[in-house]
Amino acid sequence: MTENFDGLAAEQAAGDGIWSEEAEFAGWEDGGFGDEMGGPVVPTPTLAIVGRPNVGKSTLVNRIIGRREAVVQDIPGVTRDRVSYDALWAGRKFTVVDTGGWEPDAQGLAGEVALQAERAMKTTDAVLVVVDASVGATHTDEAIAKVLRRSKVPVILVANKVDDERTLADAAALWNLGLGEPFPVSALHGRGSGDLLDAIMAAMPEAPSEFAANQGGPRRVALLGKPNVGKSSLLNRLSGESRSVVDSVAGTTVDPVDSLVELDGEVWRFVDTAGLRKRVHQAKGMEFYASLRTQSALESAEVAIVLIDSSEPLSEQDQRVITMVIESGRALVIAMNKADLVDGDRRTEIERELDRDLARVQWAEVINIAAKTGRGVHRLAPALRTALDSWDKRIPTGQLNSWLGTLIQGTPPPVRSGKQPKVLFATQAGNRPPTFVLFTTGFLEAGYRRFIERRLREDFGFKGSPVRVNVRVREKRGAKK
Template identity: 35%
Template sequence: MKKGIVAIVGRPNVGKSSLFNRIIKQKKSIVENTPGVTRDRIYGTTEWLTREFIVIDTGGITLEDQPFAKEIKIQAEIAIEEADVIVFVLNHKEQLTEEDKMIARILYKTKKPVILAVNKYDKKTNDYVQYEYMSLGLNEPIMMSATHGIGIGDLLDSVIKLLPSANDLNPDMNSRIAIIGRPNVGKSSLVNSLLNETRMIVSEIPGTTIDAVDSVVKVNNIEYTIVDTAGIRKKSKIFRNIEKYSYLRSLTTINGSDIIILMLDSSETITDLDTNIGGLAFEEKKPIIIVANKWDLVEDKEKKILEKEEEIRSYFKYLAYAKVLFVSTRDKTRISKIFSSIEDIKVGLTKKIKTSVFNEVLNKAQLINPAPNFNGGRLKIYYGSQVEAYLPTFVLFVNNPDYAHFSYKRFIENQIRLQFGFEGVPINIIFRERK
């Protein structure tokens, strides 16, 4: 399920990073009094009133001729374009500036919901000062303090009201399949093979695709939306603004997709960048298929296939649930298996396990391998059940969740997968104290 996106914008030194840290409940952005410290967009995921959404912290938009000023403005504008809701932050301790008014003019053109948040406010100040901010024409401001937590609840309530519903975020209802990977692994060639036509520009020059492109294909009377994305590079190699734009589009495409195809070049060694890209999809809890392309370039295929899969598994230990397919987009071999894997994932996402059967598996698992002593006690699982959720989610009622060692959590997950499948699908296991 796609999450809504909230962008925090404003001129330098109004407290955007402090607000970002307060919302995501961790110190991720650098907070300093020096204007312009946040140069690139910084992302975080948070939850309010059971609604999960992504927050983007942006660099301050400024008129001054400072280093990175132009780049910061472009990055902020990109974030504004991708956002569903925009929080425009002002500094209550300073008067409105030309930069504030310039940002307001930019926001007028977006036609997106804008929340005016006046930071560094204390309740000792008279309320009449709010009318000065209303002159910007962006509705009544929310007076707040990111440092002291004043008004944060009101701000987040407003954000939740303005975020689009899940149906609005996924209007076509088709399964959205995003293809991600580093440059030149054959993403566009795979799209062409899946569509059985030349829809994308295919080139040996890395970085030909600079935007996410949607294409609809029907297979066995089932429609799929295939999304080709720009190749994700190392951050140190993202120089041009257009590449930063592509990087953001790739991230938002992952967020908005139902299933992810992670493409690798099977003729080359796995790189750290490959594993980092896979981590982006893993962190978003997305079903994943690992597709190793260019298998036609590998010699002694029959001998190498097990060796290559073992290599891939060793690099992607956190994606143990993902299926690995070896394909050749040039020869169009094994391409059809991608769609059958997608259908298997869709079955896994909707699979419901009877509580009685699930508890039999739990009991047998504890007999096979009793939980070890951890944190001063031994975990005892009394019973469990599957609950309604987008991803398969199981709640286990135990004597004390603190006794659950991570290795035993992994053992329980492996037992669930062994008995019930869920290949390609991440599952959630929640340990809850029985009361």
């Protein structure tokens, strides 16, 4: 093996093909891929969109942000939480908060939804009230107007479903709500949306009223798991407020829900996501779009907390969620929730299940928590930091090759087709997740690549992060390109 690595200088001088390839990857060590996720997050002003159920709030959100992200379906009550989206108009960035339908006298789950909408009114920089012009002002619309007339933030009244000139008179009738001039729009067709956006920009402050001091850009954490595993309860526990709607009915969360949470002296951006019941291609309607939003939330996150109900046996759904995180290349922490419901016998079963069913993610830290009582929740922040440190880690090329030379000298690659492949050079192609490329004279078996990955973890850490080991086989001299 020493001969392989000592021979690199001679091959470089001879202009062997490996060195042109090595040059091709040289930029990777210096972060040639760029950091697509690590830039600073600049606080932006926030616009809350409120109104009674099924007046077209989520359709209007999609029109304002210019893309189909908010879940829309022709039944009331699809949106249940406060959900944030980034928007841009006339060169200015702002955040749009979609809310569940507001009912002043709602009870149970509907009451929780109404509470979320009320909170959005109090914690944003401007409020946009949506009224169905084809129906006119209802008692609920008048109740919303009464609350907002006392509000200190700017209020914009939108008369939605004004699809043509004939319904303009219906929009004018909404002056009697006392919220100023109603803007007639058709969220479905886009009519009047440009004028509305100009009015929003005129009403919104240049700087946000909340979190303006948060300059560093909080690390992004996705909360994942099957339905009713306790994701929203955990988010509410961490944030210290009823941030997400929680109900014993599975599937309460439909959209990803963003929350800035201070945890262990650091601000994190947590995203509560819809529980995944089926594979995306098998889901239908609202569930299909919710699955896409969940996948999108994972892609925009840096680390995922996968919640598993420790009171039940590990399911295929749990395995599917973990697979999704591995394939996305995100850092991972596994939280075994509802630990307060586990007895001694079940604890023994859990240990067996983890050894059997989660052997492929032995590198992920497993934490026992109880979201409802707060037990063990304080251990999440250290686990998240460890996972993110591993996810960001780089090994200098010289140190990596010295380590690899010693490793392969002790355990050379298995012979393949009568020949033993040689490893000529190695480099860390990137981080987030750590990705290594081995330049070789022949293919390395999958088992040997797993051996290298295991030893990388033993000697360099990488707790909580996936590690990828790729092989680049050098072409033979004189081979045709």
